[in-house]
Amino acid sequence: MDGVHDMGGMHGFGKVSPEKNEPVFHQDWERRLYALYRAMSYAGVWCIDQARFAREQLPPEVYLASSYYRKWELGMEKQLAELGLAGTDELTAGRALRPGESLKRKLTAAEVANTVTRGSFARPAQKPARFKPGDRVRTKNIHPKTHTRLPRYARDKVGVVEALRGCHVFPDTVAIGKGEDPQWLYTVLFDGRELWGDSAEPSLKVSIEAFEPYLEPA
């Protein structure tokens, strides 16, 4: 969706402000929230793209004004309600008002060491790759109202396939419950001028990781 989360190239957000000796978490609730998210992901109730899509659908003014983990919390509440796993009435009451649903699995402390890294999104190929490194491609001019990982600034632009990264879960379908539909993934490299015109920094090159359905031959 063409939301405010898709920030590449926008103006007006000001300077980057690095914090010296930044802690991993700033507040205790951020710790708990992050762990809750990971534990519920482990239980298989949502996948990463569904969680991203939930956050992208927050009202723009909420998205922009909320801290990072506040967005995660709001996204989780939305998903838990939509999936029927926990109601807003229960969160307001601060206790379970109905028995829980049966989930795929439950994370134990002993299992944590094996789950702190990212999951695997590679899948067996369903057909040969359409493009190869060196091919010129044009990204499609798409504007789906649902989740996509093709950023606005890189749509309808000509680039070169730099690498083939294997076949991966397709975010655009899995985020809306239409299955993993694995697709080939490519690193596509663009000249700065193709993206930003004459104002581009002369030596700039930018790449995106593009799924095959985003691309057509150029």
Add this chain to the structure above:
Amino acid sequence: MQLRVRALETVLTEKGYVDPAALDAIIEAYETKVGPHIGARVVAKAWSDPSFKRALLDDATKAVLALGLVNRVGDHLIAVENTPKLHNMIVCTLCSCYPWEVLGLPPVWYKSAPYRSRAVNDPRGVLADFGVTLPADSAIRVWDSTAETRFIVLPMRPKGTEGWSEEKLTSLVTRDSMIGTGLAKQPGEVA
């Protein structure tokens, strides 16, 4: 937020979805075990061992796993090398994708609107915010992490570190130098 998240944890625990002990273990892992010290060791090894460096640039997932610092590496970790003529910078314009297994959780600025908006069209301006100026003849390459591939920058080894042990080299490798918003420290900056 403290109360809201406590309510969330209570509800999810009472429903049997989560075990508070597992939550404690997740927090402990991210606060004490996973972090940029892992990436720093990968970089120092690559600076010291040419065959490891080749393996890292060829397939970082495999090379990092072989080091034995972490018990799992996500699919498609990709290492990109800075040279005098090319500076690499990593961003996720759409959310906050970051190579957790080698750098831990991302800092707030990495997830912020200023960084996500400007890294792809004003990387020199972003570097200036970090107090970094690149030579005018250095090209800039920005990697937008729009899928489940993840990137780590292999910064340039500072001059004057010939003969340094891998352990000592590690002290020069900052988190930001592995994202591309910084450079490795100079030998004079560490004791």
